[in-house]
Amino acid sequence: MNDNLTRRAGWHDALPIGFSYFGISLALGIVGRAAGINPWLMLLMSALIFAGSAQFVLISMLLTQDQIIAIVAATFLINARLILLGITLALHFKQTSLLKSILLASLLTDESFALAINKINFTKGRLTFSWFHGAALLPYFVCLAATFLGAQLGGLLTNPERFGVDFAVVAMFIGLTYLQFESDRQLPKKLQLILIASSFVMIYFGMMVIPGRLLILVVTLCGCALGVILKHVYF
Amino acid sequence: MSTFNYTILTILGCGLVTWLSRVLPFVLLKKFSLSETVLEYLNFVPIVIMSALWFSSLFTQHLGHLPTINWPNLIASGPTLLSAILSKNLLVIVIVGVVSLGLIRLIIGA
Incomplete structure (x- = not known):
């Protein structure tokens, strides 16, 4: 990664996201088809929701014919962390017009957020609409194409997990955690290590009581508070 | 309906x-x-959320009980982290990760 903020650079920087989304979205399409959802509806789902984990949950709830309001509420909770990501990222787009802000926010994901935050370490805090939009559009189109392809392939490929594609997203988070740790110049390294360790402990014990993706939100809220406290007391 | x-x-x-x-x-x-305190708070979001997303994949959840370790994911995290430290290139990291887990599943036959 470098300090180039053109649309082209955005596409280039987003290649790893595109690669990992291809596997996940293909699996999503296959799972959706297996659950009896029409490929065009799967395409619509990816186009409008564009959040892998929420879509897997959505498919399982559609399968059990849950109340619409319950599914919508679950989706909101799973995706509520996007609000936190949005607040953090929006600070770097204060000068961007409202329409452009809405356009770029519409494609915000964990991965594009992480990529953008990492990019900041190379650009002295600057981000542009062109760069982010390029970096977010590539994974979006990959996701749509792969969802549809997966839904079409449907019954042909039964167990996509066999090839390890589901680990692509985890690998990305490992990479992004390390790259963030390595290149962040604002927070002391020791404090970052303590926070990573505390996030591990909170995830481990939190899993007893709070379901999956909601736990991520709770851990993030608590971890950041811990960070502020530790920074003021010890650093 | x-x-x-x-x-x-x-x-x-x-x-x-x-x-x-x-x-x-x-x-x-x-x-x-936003106030200074909120801005300071938000500074911590990236590192905490990214590590949390990683760690949550290392366990299998059983509500009411402690989670069990997802061994394939834990083992595959080793080479993936190593490739992150050595290459600092996200595409390399993703490929190493996928290939590692693919191999692990092949070996244990899951």
């Missing part, structure tokens, strides 16, 4: 709440600004 209508209505509802979660912070922050 037909299954088709039920599915399409659910997708529209879920799409709307997700879109609002994405867009509202950007729209509202055009009008309001």
Whole structure:
């Protein structure tokens, strides 16, 4: 990664996201088809929701014919962390017009957020609409194409997990955690290590009581508070 | 209600709440600004959320009990982290990760 903020650079920087989304979205399409959802509806789902984990949950709830309001509420909770990501990222787009802000926010994901935050370490805090939009559009189109392809392939490929594609997203988070740790110049390294360790402990014990993706939100809220406290007391 | 209508209505509802979660912070922050403390708090979001997303994949959840270790994911994290330290290139990291887990599943035959 470098300090180039053109649309082209955005596409280039987003290649790893595109690669990992291809596997996940293909699996999503296959799972959706297996659950009896029409490929065009799967395409619509990816186009409008564009959040892998929420879509897997959505498919399982559609399968059990849950109340619409319950599914919508679950989706909101799973995706509520996007609000936190949005607040953090929006600070770097204060000068961007409202329409452009809405356009770029519409494609915000964990991965594009992480990529953008990492990019900041190379650009002295600057981000542009062109760069982010390029970096977010590539994974979006990959996701749509792969969802549809997966839904079409449907019954042909039964167990996509066999090839390890589901680990692509985890690998990305490992990479992004390390790259963030390595290149962040604002927070002391020791404090970052303590926070990573505390996030591990909170995830481990939190899993007893709070379901999956909601736990991520709770851990993030608590971890950041811990960070502020530790920074003021010890650093 | 037909299954088709039920599915399409659910997708529209879920799409709307997700879109609002994405867009509202950007729209509202055009009008309001945040205090120093909140800004400081937000500084910690990236490192905490990224590590949390990683760690949550290392366990299998059983509500009411401690989680069990997802051994394939834990083992595959080793070479993946190593490739992160050595290459600092996200595409390399993703490929190493996928190949590692693929090999592990091949060996244990799961």
